[in-house]
Amino acid sequence: xxxxxxxxxxxxxxxxxxxxxxxxxxxxxxxxxxxxxxxxxxxxxxxxxxxxxxxxxxxxxxxxxxxxxxxxxxxxxxxxxxxxxxxxxxxxxxxxxxxxxxxxxxxxxxxxxx
Numbered sequence: 001x002x003x004x005x006x007x008x009x010x011x012x013x014x015x016x017x018x019x020x021x022x023x024x025x026x027x028x029x030x031x032x033x034x035x036x037x038x039x040x041x042x043x044x045x046x047x048x049x050x051x052x053x054x055x056x057x058x059x060x061x062x063x064x065x066x067x068x069x070x071x072x073x074x075x076x077x078x079x080x081x082x083x084x085x086x087x088x089x090x091x092x093x094x095x096x097x098x099x100x101x102x103x104x105x106x107x108x109x110x111x112x113x114x
Contacts (some may be wrong), residue, residue, distance in 0.1 A: 017042045020102040026060035034060060041102065043095045045072060045085040052082050062086070065101040066094050 017040040023027040036048045054060070054074050061071050072084035090098065 014061055016102060017047070018097075018099050022064075022102050024062045024064070026062045028054070028058070028060050034061065036060070039081075041099070043086075043090045045075070045083060047081060047083050051080055052077065054082070059087075060071065064098060066098040 004055055020041050022038040022041075024036050024038060026036050028034045031053060034052065034054070035050075036052070037050050038046045039049045045069045052074075054077070056074055056077065058074050059071055060074075061069055063069050067090055070090070071087040073087070074082055074087050076083045
């Protein structure tokens with residue numbers, strides 16, 4: 001039986017990312033609380049800035065407005081940035097409300113068709 005995260009994200013990297021400036025405290029099984037600064041977000045995942053003591057495939061649980069608690073797996077990391085994939089895709093209507101909450105500048109919010 002395989003252990004760790006089963007990551008299939010190659011095509012998901014093309015998802016539209018929305019700039020945000022949101023600090024969260026992630027829950028990690030080994031490290032406990034992990035302070036994270038989310039700098040962009042898509043319905044499939046997010047990117048944080050700052051160094052993290054995590055390795056590819058490790059999981060964190062974060063709490064986001066509208067969505068609530070959601071688990072994510074680290075899929076890549078550099079010295080000062082890391083990318084995470086959500087365990088589930090956020091529904092479009094919830095995602096749009098989440099962006100409206102996290103992105104106070106209306107010019108940076110996605111355009112909506114009438």
